[in-house]
Amino acid sequence: MIVLQTQNLTKSYGVDLIFQGVSFIVEAGDKIALVGPNGAGKSTLLKCLVGEESLDEGLVTLGRGVSCGYLSQTVSLEDLELPAFQLVMEAFQDLVALRRELGETEKLMSDPANYENEQKLNRIMETYAALTARYEMEGGYTFEARVREVLTGLGFAKEDWERPVKTFSGGQKTRLALARLLAREPDLLLLDEPTNYLDL
Numbered sequence: 001m002i003v004l005q006t007q008n009l010t011k012s013y014g015v016d017l018i019f020q021g022v023s024f025i026v027e028a029g030d031k032i033a034l035v036g037p038n039g040a041g042k043s044t045l046l047k048c049l050v051g052e053e054s055l056d057e058g059l060v061t062l063g064r065g066v067s068c069g070y071l072s073q074t075v076s077l078e079d080l081e082l083p084a085f086q087l088v089m090e091a092f093q094d095l096v097a098l099r100r101e102l103g104e105t106e107k108l109m110s111d112p113a114n115y116e117n118e119q120k121l122n123r124i125m126e127t128y129a130a131l132t133a134r135y136e137m138e139g140g141y142t143f144e145a146r147v148r149e150v151l152t153g154l155g156f157a158k159e160d161w162e163r164p165v166k167t168f169s170g171g172q173k174t175r176l177a178l179a180r181l182l183a184r185e186p187d188l189l190l191l192d193e194p195t196n197y198l199d200l
Helices: 042-049 084-110 118-137 143-153 170-183
Strands: 002-013 016-027 057-062 068-071 188-191
Touching: 002 042, 016 042, 068 170, 084 118, 084 143, 084 170, 143 170, 170 188
Parallel strands: 068 188
Antiparallel strands: 002 016, 002 057
8 A cells, every 4th residue: 555655856945956856655564764964855855745845846645544743853842841641642632622522512411401402402412422433433542541552662651751841851852752643653654863762
């Protein structure tokens, strides 16, 4: 299955041509390293693939339903008071919002005022059933366990989970940014200059 396909990508900054005529295919399961000297355009190519930079020419196509995660070379998590666990949980803002919506719908169902109007109560219950099905299908009952699993897998002890992000070292912040990506299990993961800690 094709995950990513590019055709004749070209990028320049003014008169400086960064790359030209770049075409390739990434298939499911591929592990690809892009190697070259500083300034060769590796980071620029990755930014073009995820839409952070525009191309002069060419086409980037993701496979149908393919999700993409991108870790840039510089991670800006400097002043965050947010606990590490909460930072990684941000990857699931949609599910957190859905859980909140479920809670509000539960309150409506338990409100005696709605019992008097059978039609209204049925609509609320139908909404609740639809939200519950969506929440379950999208991993709502397992995403917090996934966050714990990823943090542990990247070497964060349980006592670190409530530490503010700003108290971690540069390498640890990069790992936290990576944890946020891995928690969502993207089909395509693009890492710009991953460092040695990833070997572990």
